[in-house]
Structure formats: C-alpha cells, structure tokens
Amino acid sequence: MERAAAYPDDGAGRGEACPGLRANPLDQIADEHMEQRVMCCDLETLVHCAHPPQARAIAILTHLTTVLPRHVADEEEDLFPLLRRRAAPDDEIHETLAQLLADHDESETSLDRVVQALRRVLSSNTAFTDDEVADAVAFATHERRHLIVENAIVLPLARGLLTKDDLKTLRLRMALRRSGPDSEET
Template identity: 35%
Template sequence: MQTNQAAATAEIWRPDPDRFLDPIEYIRVEHERQQEICGLLESALASAPDDPSRADLDAVLHYVVEEMPNHILDEEEGLFPLLEERCRPDDGVRDILELLRLEHDVDRELAARVRDSLQALLDARPFGDPEGFLRDCYTFVETQCRHLAWENEVVLPIARIRLTPEDRESLGRSMATRRNIDYPD
C-alpha cells in the first residue's frame, strides 16, 4: 500500500475552541472538510483502486468514524431545531430540513458499510464485496455533494439571518461540549 505523507488533505481535523464562537461558520468550514474528504476518497479510488494511499484512507476513516457523527448531531440536535423555531413559514425550510434528516439516515448506513470495508483494507484483511465497496464509496460521495449543496446554499444563509446571538451561543456551546472542548468565556 502506498504512503502519501505530503497529502495536506490527510491532516486530522482538530478544531480551535474559538471556532465555536461562530458555530454557523464552523459548520460551513466542516462542509469544506467534507468536500475535501469526498475528493480524497474519489481520487484515491480512481488513481489506485487496488492500492490506494494509506494516509488518504486513514483520513477518510477518521472522518467517517470521528467527525461525521458529530457533524450530523450538530445539525439534527442543534441547528435544525433552532431553525424550525426561528424560521417563518415563507422561508420554506421545513421541507428541506425533513429531506436533510432522511439523507442523514442514508449517510449513516452508507458510512457504516464504507467504514467496515476501509478498516479491513487498512488491516490488509479480505472483505466480502470489493465491487459493493466501490459502489458504496461513489454513492457516498455523490449523496454528500448534493446534501452539502442544500445546506450551504439554503440552510446556512437562512441560519445567518434568523438565529439570534443567544441561539448561536447555545449552538456553539453544545457543539464544543460534543467534542469535549471548553467553550471560550
């Protein structure tokens, strides 16, 4: 298996506590990170499907296991309920939030399968269905991109308008707590 120590994209994400003072911006930055991970997975499989970079796969696995679950909870338990409380009917976000919640469920299922196969690949263990693994990876990338577009183009801009300073602080605090990080006082 190749190594790719120079890959900046393989860096593990470690948030600075001050980032939680602006939780909407933090979520946007995490979306950039997600796009980066999707690109990493896609290019690793396209350039070396039988022997992808270990560093790249490590980064993808870290994202799927450690980062993505927190991100989904930030939205489902924090951002989305606040939006439902603050948004007006003509904002038109309720149906979009419902769709995004359903997509989170699909993401969780896909991520679990991709995680298990990635771990087997990294451990040099055989795994049952290589073609299914590739199919899951590309489906994962495709659904992530569509999901991110909705969130970046619709959800976050409305959140910037509707969430109050108190909402932002409670969201930022809950996101920091979820990561065992002290919220800056």
C-alpha cells in the same frame, strides 16, 4: 429578539473557550462542509488506487467515524431545531429540514458500508472491490448533493434567522460535543 447580523470574531476566527472552534458556529459548520467535500474527493481517489495509501485511508476513516457523526449531531440536535423555532410555521424550510434528516438516515446506511470497506482494506492491505468502489462513489455523490442544500439554503437562512443567543447556544453545544473523550480535531 436581537438578530445576529455579525457574530464577533476573535481575529483568528477561533474562540478562546474552545480552541479550534470558530467563534461563529455557522462558520464552523461551513468549514466542516468544506472538509467533507475534500474528504469525498479523497475517498473517490482512494478507492480507485491499486495500493491505497494507509495514512490517507486512516485519515478518511477517522473523519467518517469521528468528525462526521459529531457534525451530524450539531445539525440534528441543535441547528435544525433552532431553525424550526425561528422559522414561520408555513416556511418551506421545515420541508427542507425534514428532507435533510432523511438524507442523514440514508447516508448512515451507506456510511456503514464505506467504513467497513476502509477497515477491510486497512487490515488486509488490499484494494477496494468493485462493490466497495461503487458504494464509496455513491456515498460521496450523495454527500456532495446534501452539502449543496445545506450551504445554499440552510446556512444563509440560519445567518438571517438565528439570534445572538441562538448562536451562543449552538456554539456552546458544539464545544461540549468536541470536549468529550471521543473528540478528535482534524
């Protein structure tokens, strides 16, 4: 089993088979984590605006309804199962992955509330209510904590455990997810 110490890059970091997708899928996931952190900050700023900018609200809504669900699928359907296969049976990563899956479930409930609030604000051109602000801030805080675990534990472990074939499979599955009719690149 050949480990992938370094995944070949095409210079610009983007692979030709799927424009916009990084050659190393773990780099793509790391990039998306950074985008999620920025989105969390933008969301927290937006919900405190007396007159939320429509364009920013639409961009955040698009991210939450398109980019984030695709990213979660990348992790749940591909990255996490690959890590489970490569990790030793008694490795603590299994517990960490189980907690991350539970976090995804918890996020989904608060995500729905945030999406509804964004849609309401966009359709009524009004400010966020106090409850909507609290929901959005709680969601953003939860997401940032979740990303810390993924960036500090999961991605470094994946870089050490996954093989070149694993990375090729992960990238292919990510590319397929981004080539469908619902795909929208940010």
